[in-house]
Amino acid sequence: MLSEPLTLNLRTVQFTDEQFYQLCMSNPDLQVERSRQGELILMSPVGGSSGTREMELGGELYVWNRQTKLGKVFSSSTIFKLPGGGDRSPDAAWVELSRWTALTPEQRSKFPPIAPDFVLELRSRTDSLELLRSKMGEYLESGVRLGWLFNPQDQQVEVYRQGEATEVRSLPTELSGEAVLPGFVLQVERFED
Template sequence: MQSITLTIPPNLNVFSDDELYAFCLANPELRIERDETGHIIIMPPTGLESSFTNGELFGEVRNWNRQTKAGRTSESNGGYTLPDKSMRAPDVGWVSKERLMGVLPEELKKFAHVCPDFVIEVRSESDNLSELQAKMQKWLQNGVRLGWLVDPQVKTTTIYRPGQDPLIKPFTETLSGEDVLIGFTMNVAEVLTY
């Protein structure tokens, strides 16, 4: 099952941020995002294996953040309203304290207007790879400083950085949080081995 994109006719107003939040609350069984043109994207739930993968990767970033207290970590239910007006929810997101200082506490109860510094997107069984690659580029265009596209199907992670070509690494190579998640390293093969 692939994601479904609902096209909003041009003569209708696009959902406001509050209307989008209300729409998501009214449809809790759906995984919903909004692209930069206002189209609503409804994604199928992931299989259990993908959920396990997301959970393990989230746990690694969360544990690092628990030690450093450098920001906040979100999982796939946390939506971010980005500068291009899209609302996206990465499988794993991390946002620094510095970026969070500009966000009002009440905004955090909804889809806050802040871009994560770091994201991980995991290719699930239902994901289209080219759509995920385009989504990673959109993350960068909106201010993400480091992104990883983890693909369990081919056991590679593609690293995305602003102004650089994506770099593909096998799961067996240790990844670095570079100057974004300072001191963070992860070997995906070790994390996903049970």
């Protein structure tokens, strides 16, 4: 059953970045994002199948980065303050090391004001594909260079690149990190329930 996240239209409230940060810190059990229009988006937790898939995919990214030491890997709990105006938390993300170290210690400790170089989103059973595609577009507009949207329901992965049309691949497939994640290759089998 598809359900959309609860979206609170609080555009007239105008949360400052610090107020949004404090709201999130005061409510650690809520998974909150903020759209670039200022709407608060309350996300549902994922079930076991989605949780294990998310961890496996993010784990592959972590292992590659641990070997290459080219950047920093982030979990779905990390909110990025995107240059395009939204505050988003991809299921997994990666930032190139020199871009990460250019941030101040305070910027790194709060919601980093940076677009990741790479994002990974995994559609859960209750996620709207249309909303996830919109989120991927927001990532690209904010400077994300490469993104993968995994869609287990349709046994597909969508590849998002700066300035290019979305590429849709059927599973199984092999994904390359291309120039963004040099040497990273991910074999993706069909998803099972």
